[in-house]
Amino acid sequence: EAGVVQSPRYKIIEKKQPVAFWCNPISGHNTLYWYRQNLGQGPELLIRYENEEAVDDSQLPKDRFSAERLKGVDSTLKIQPAELGDSAVYLCASSQVSVGGYNEQFFGPGTRLTVL
Amino acid sequence: GENVEQHPSTLSVQEGDSAVIKCTYSDSASNYFPWYKQELGKGPQLIIDIRSNVGEKKDQRIAVTLNKTAKHFSLHITETQPEDSAVYFCAAITRNQFYFGTGTSLTVIP
Numbered sequence: 195e196a197g198v199v200q201s202p203r204y205k206i207i208e209k210k211q212p213v214a215f216w217c218n219p220i221s222g223h224n225t226l227y228w229y230r231q232n233l234g235q236g237p238e239l240l241i242r243y244e245n246e247e248a249v250d251d252s253q254l255p256k257d258r259f260s261a262e263r264l265k266g267v268d269s270t271l272k273i274q275p276a277e278l279g280d281s282a283v284y285l286c287a288s289s290q291v292s293v294g295g296y297n298e299q300f301f302g303p304g305t306r307l308t309v310l
Numbered sequence: 311g312e313n314v315e316q317h318p319s320t321l322s323v324q325e326g327d328s329a330v331i332k333c334t335y336s337d338s339a340s341n342y343f344p345w346y347k348q349e350l351g352k353g354p355q356l357i358i359d360i361r362s363n364v365g366e367k368k369d370q371r372i373a374v375t376l377n378k379t380a381k382h383f384s385l386h387i388t389e390t391q392p393e394d395s396a397v398y399f400c401a402a403i404t405r406n407q408f409y410f411g412t413g414t415s416l417t418v419i420p
Contacts, residue, residue, distance in 0.1 A: 198353070227408075236316075236399050236410030237354065250407065285353050298344070299408065301353030 196220070198302035200286050206308045212274035215305045219267070219288030225297060226263055228271050229285040231304070237285055243269065276309045283307070312337040312404045316411030323390050324419050331414045333400035334382040342403040343376060343383045347396045354399055358385070390418045
């Protein structure tokens with residue numbers, strides 16, 4: 195079974211430029227997460243989708259970040275315009291709904307963003 | 311919200327020795343505690359988890375203990391091997407929200 199797929203793996207842009215990341219979750223997983231992981235830190239949730247609905251986007255900087263999950267499968271995360279502080283690894287994860295609410299998350303390899 | 315603290319930030323052990331990583335959490339509503347291993351250039355991978363109604367769980371060389379009263383949980387790796395070298399993250403789940411610790415970089419010296 196294929197895991198969570200993310201692209202690109204690496205992206206280098208200049209500040210003020212736009213950038214987009216793509217995620218394809220594991221087939222059948224209805225929950226999709228976007229995390230940001232700064233160097234030496236644990237992942238921090240940006241947004242969580244249940245199917246196509248964003249059920250938790252409280253940590254998403256909405257002035258410059260946006261996300262969508264059309265048809266409840268693939269998802270894109272966009273930053274426009276990028277700032278120096280956005281340099282980080284952006285991780286996508288997916289999970290199934292499980293009885294009792296314990297959802298094992300499967301992570302993709304991440305996209306390493308460098309803003310110059 | 312939940313606050314997860316993880317210690318130590320770095321840990322070096324000789325091959326064959328044991329390694330212990332500790333985490334504390336603040337929200338008594340947290341009910342699921344997974345541990346992830348992250349290798350360079352890869353996303354975190356679940357290695358073991360424990361639910362709030364269990365005090366200890368073991369899977370071969372890896373074990374996790376949970377003390378709900380004290381709000382802390384620990385990862386134990388016995389008979390460490392060089393391939394155990396990685397960054398390990400604990401997490402606490404509250405209301406389906408994942409809160410991660412800051413990670414422990416484990417180095418196993420051959």
